[in-house]
Amino acid sequence: xxxxxxxxxxxxxxxxxxxxxxxxxxxxxxxxxxxxxxxxxxxxxxxxxxxxxxxxxxxxxxxxxxxxxxxxxxxxxxxxxxxxxxxxxxxxxxxxxxxxxxxxxxxxxxxxxxxxxxxxxxxxxxxxxxxxxxxxxxxxxxxxxxxxxxxxx
Amino acid sequence: xxxxxxxxxxxxxxxxxxxxxxxxxxxxxxxxxxxxxxxxxxxxxxxxxxxxxxxxxxxxxxxxxxxxxxxxxxxxxxxxxxxxxxxxxxxxxxxxxxxxxxxxxxxxxxxxxxxxxxxxxxxxxxxxxxxxxxxxxxxxxxxxxxxxxxxxxxxxxxxxxxxxxxxxxxxxxxxxxxxxxxxxxxxxxxxxxxxxxxxxxxxxxxxxxxxxxxxxxxxxxxxxxxxxxxxxxxxxxxxxxxxxxxxxxxxxxxxxxxxx
Numbered sequence: 155x156x157x158x159x160x161x162x163x164x165x166x167x168x169x170x171x172x173x174x175x176x177x178x179x180x181x182x183x184x185x186x187x188x189x190x191x192x193x194x195x196x197x198x199x200x201x202x203x204x205x206x207x208x209x210x211x212x213x214x215x216x217x218x219x220x221x222x223x224x225x226x227x228x229x230x231x232x233x234x235x236x237x238x239x240x241x242x243x244x245x246x247x248x249x250x251x252x253x254x255x256x257x258x259x260x261x262x263x264x265x266x267x268x269x270x271x272x273x274x275x276x277x278x279x280x281x282x283x284x285x286x287x288x289x290x291x292x293x294x295x296x297x298x299x300x301x302x303x304x305x306x307x
Numbered sequence: 308x309x310x311x312x313x314x315x316x317x318x319x320x321x322x323x324x325x326x327x328x329x330x331x332x333x334x335x336x337x338x339x340x341x342x343x344x345x346x347x348x349x350x351x352x353x354x355x356x357x358x359x360x361x362x363x364x365x366x367x368x369x370x371x372x373x374x375x376x377x378x379x380x381x382x383x384x385x386x387x388x389x390x391x392x393x394x395x396x397x398x399x400x401x402x403x404x405x406x407x408x409x410x411x412x413x414x415x416x417x418x419x420x421x422x423x424x425x426x427x428x429x430x431x432x433x434x435x436x437x438x439x440x441x442x443x444x445x446x447x448x449x450x451x452x453x454x455x456x457x458x459x460x461x462x463x464x465x466x467x468x469x470x471x472x473x474x475x476x477x478x479x480x481x482x483x484x485x486x487x488x489x490x491x492x493x494x495x496x497x498x499x500x501x502x503x504x505x506x507x508x509x510x511x512x513x514x515x516x517x518x519x520x521x522x523x524x525x526x527x528x529x530x531x532x533x534x535x536x537x538x539x540x541x542x543x544x545x546x547x548x549x550x551x552x553x554x555x556x557x558x559x560x561x562x563x564x565x566x567x
């Protein structure tokens with residue numbers, strides 16, 4: 155019996171060394187792999203929450219319509235009825251969460267209209283677009299067209 | 308103290324069971340509020356987008372809105388979404404077999420809109436093509452990331468883990484659509500997240516929110532009531548670079564064959 159033990163001592167040593175290596179690997183792996191890695195795939199599941207946590211800048215038209223029902227009524231039936239508020243008025247999430255602050259500036263029809271309605275051959279056929287040198291005698295668009303209901307007459 | 312074998316096994320077993328339960332409890336305490344505690348369930352969504360070329364007027368609202376919403380640097384000229392203007396000259400009548408060679412321009416990504424450059428009536432074809440990450444189902448950028456910092460989320464959005472990104476730029480090279488850039492402030496990669504912070508909370512993306520003509524529409528391909536299904540059924544849609552088998556989920560209506 156003693157003989158066997160003495161002769162297999164080198165095997166035991168190798169086995170212990172191996173075991174130590176495996177434990178060290180498991181320990182280091184545990185320390186280095188971040189929490190949630192592999193939960194949904196080859197990535198850290200917490201990254202989903204990181205991506206979700208940004209505050210929005212644009213409130214969305216539903217938020218605007220909660221208060222500004224008079225504008226909803228004014229736009230009804232017009233060709234601009236489906237243009238969303240923040241397309242012209244800019245990002246207003248701060249104003250939507252606290253209506254007393256960040257009151258939006260009224261866009262100047264002279265510039266804001268041409269963002270969309272400046273003539274370009276690449277625009278879809280039938281889209282109303284003008285060359286300001288030929289249309290409107292240099293007047294501001296707002297003289298004839300109301301931005302919320304742009305049809306004339 | 309004397310412990311017989313029976314007692315030892317009993318106590319040991321009890322300890323094992325208890326510590327497992329305690330470890331589980333501790334885990335859930337450490338994790339805090341579970342991720343899907345609110346109404347949004349990852350497994351119920353599969354996001355995509357429709358872009359209708361026939362409606363795009365090249366106003367650049369989407370480009371500006373995206374930069375505002377997602378804090379994209381205005382300079383140097385990086386974009387999560389941008390608009391290209393295509394000018395396809397008429398066929399060369401001497402060499403009609405030659406391929407189309409469209410002229411493409413995108414001054415500042417369309418951020419400042421487009422100045423008129425081409426004249427009507429010369430037989431050319433002109434149109435705008437908005438571009439963004441195609442949120443591929445089999446994304447080349449995800450396949451090359453060596454650390455798992457870019458991934459396809461379970462709801463079909465290709466996202467970046469900014470804490471884990473090394474800035475190695477493999478994915479920037481791998482994207483066939485040129486949709487990625489290195490954010491100079493963080494030296495990590497940045498790209499369209501399909502406004503993940505908005506769409507998971509019931510809003511649409513910033514670009515869809517500000518598109519005045521409805522050329523862009525966000526769609527949930529797992530929602531049977533989403534109008535995207537009706538649109539896909541009734542229109543001839545195309546994806547960009549279908550030969551690359553990326554499984555792109557941005558569908559273009561009225562896309563010209565010359566678009567790359």
